Amino acid sequence: MRILIVGQGIAGTALAWALLQRGAMVRVADGNLEHSASVAAAGLINPVTGKFYVKTWRYDDFFPVAQRFYHQIEIALGLRVWSEVRVLRLLDTPKAANDWEARKSDESYTPLLSTCIEAGPWQPFVRLGGPWGETRGAARVDFPRLLSAFREYLSRKALFTAQHLTPEEALRCASDYDAVVFCEGWRGALNPFFPNLPWRLTVGTALLIRLKSPEANELRDVLKKNLLFIPLGDGTLWVGASYQQWSPEKPLPPLPTAALEAELQQVIRVPFERLRVVGGIRPTVRDRRPLIGRSPEYAHLFMFNGLGTKGALLAPYWAEHLAEHLLEGRSLSPEVRLERT
Numbered sequence: 080m081r082i083l084i085v086g087q088g089i090a091g092t093a094l095a096w097a098l099l100q101r102g103a104m105v106r107v108a109d110g111n112l113e114h115s116a117s118v119a120a121a122g123l124i125n126p127v128t129g130k131f132y133v134k135t136w137r138y139d140d141f142f143p144v145a146q147r148f149y150h151q152i153e154i155a156l157g158l159r160v161w162s163e164v165r166v167l168r169l170l171d172t173p174k175a176a177n178d179w180e181a182r183k184s185d186e187s188y189t190p191l192l193s194t195c196i197e198a199g200p201w202q203p204f205v206r207l208g209g210p211w212g213e214t215r216g217a218a219r220v221d222f223p224r225l226l227s228a229f230r231e232y233l234s235r236k237a238l239f240t241a242q243h244l245t246p247e248e249a250l251r252c253a254s255d256y257d258a259v260v261f262c263e264g265w266r267g268a269l270n271p272f273f274p275n276l277p278w279r280l281t282v283g284t285a286l287l288i289r290l291k292s293p294e295a296n297e298l299r300d301v302l303k304k305n306l307l308f309i310p311l312g313d314g315t316l317w318v319g320a321s322y323q324q325w326s327p328e329k330p331l332p333p334l335p336t337a338a339l340e341a342e343l344q345q346v347i348r349v350p351f352e353r354l355r356v357v358g359g360i361r362p363t364v365r366d367r368r369p370l371i372g373r374s375p376e377y378a379h380l381f382m383f384n385g386l387g388t389k390g391a392l393l394a395p396y397w398a399e400h401l402a403e404h405l406l407e408g409r410s411l412s413p414e415v416r417l418e419r420t
């Protein structure tokens with residue numbers, strides 16, 4: 080089977096991999112377009128999130144698939160992109176601490192959650208006292224590294240085209256393929272072959288800073304207050320992110336750098352250097368579920384999108400699911416089908 084994939088963010092990458100593993104012939108096109116999400120993302124997989132400390136949707140099903148996918152692709156590409164980390168979350172009110180304790184005593188959460196008084200290696204860098212809620216079973220994926228290495232891998236095999244395909248161009252190419260899968264991230268909301276989907280796009284902005292202290296190179300764990308502070312190595316931190324709802328007919332909102340700066344000043348007590356602002360548009364959906372399926376108009380055009388705020392965890396599982404649908408005729412789960420909307 081010959082399949083054209085339009086877009087090589089984490090969705091296109093995971094799908095290309097799943098199809099290649101199953102013996103399909105794949106070509107991937109990416110136009111390196113503005114405001115893509117994966118290259119701005121921290122790539123964090125956090126099993127317990129939100130102010131009610133709720134387990135991420137089907138975390139127990141998705142995590143092992145993600146772990147396997149990232150390990151396999153690390154071996155094939157000869158690089159490390161996956162690190163298992165702890166997330167330390169400030170419990171800054173008695174209610175937060177009580178709610179955390181209550182959640183911890185639920186047996187399906189016990190292996191994931193504990194509490195600590197200090198923030199370990201983070202303590203010298205922060206103005207905050209504990210207690211801290213500690214989450215295990217988290218991981219971080221280095222998306223920029225993975226995406227650029229996979230692009231080189233595809234290019235070496237002559238399977239990659241650096242091109243922005245308009246819908247009309249994609250339709251013209253489609254006769255050379257058995258299927259075309261659009262993995263366009265937020266641009267999926269502009270795709271005329273998939274109308275009336277419940278997009279609720281959000282713009283995300285984060286800051287990259289470097290702590291001016293050699294000990295900062297040793298930081299591994301993720302710290303969370305209102306924002307996430309994610310060590311990238313070399314004392315560099317990814318600090319973010321904002322969530323601003325947006326739709327393509329409006330201008331992009333102003334960058335919320337002042338709010339990000341304010342939280343930085345509240346949390347970090349050592350000198351740091353500002354490196355740059357990163358940002359992208361998340362392909363978020365009203366019911367927070369992926370959007371996977373066939374165009375209502377063209378039987379051989381498909382969409383793989385809607386990974387929202389959780390591309391690192393969701394992409395590997397749903398890429399395999401779609402690959403099995405395309406190659407083996409397995410039916411798509413009603414949880415993600417476009418027609419659910």
Ligand SMILES: Cc1cc2nc3c(=O)[nH]c(=O)nc-3n(C[C@H](O)[C@H](O)[C@H](O)COP(=O)(O)OP(=O)(O)OC[C@H]3O[C@@H](n4cnc5c(N)ncnc54)[C@H](O)[C@@H]3O)c2cc1C
Pocket residue numbers: 085086087088089090091108109110111112113114115116117118119120121122123124242243244245246262263264265266282283284285319320357358359360361362383384385386387388389390391392
């Ligand atoms: C600031 C920020 C922080 C985030 N943090 C996390 C996090 O910690 N953990 C997590 O799991 N998720 C996070 N996310 C969400 C995550 O980034 C997304 O879930 C995921 O990256 C979506 O991937 P995608 O491949 O669907 O889209 P994208 O990454 O946007 O990729 C789409 C690709 O398609 C290409 N493209 C689009 N249209 C065309 C076309 N017509 N022709 C050719 N090429 C095309 C673009 O150039 C791009 O490369 C974050 C997002 C943001 C913005």
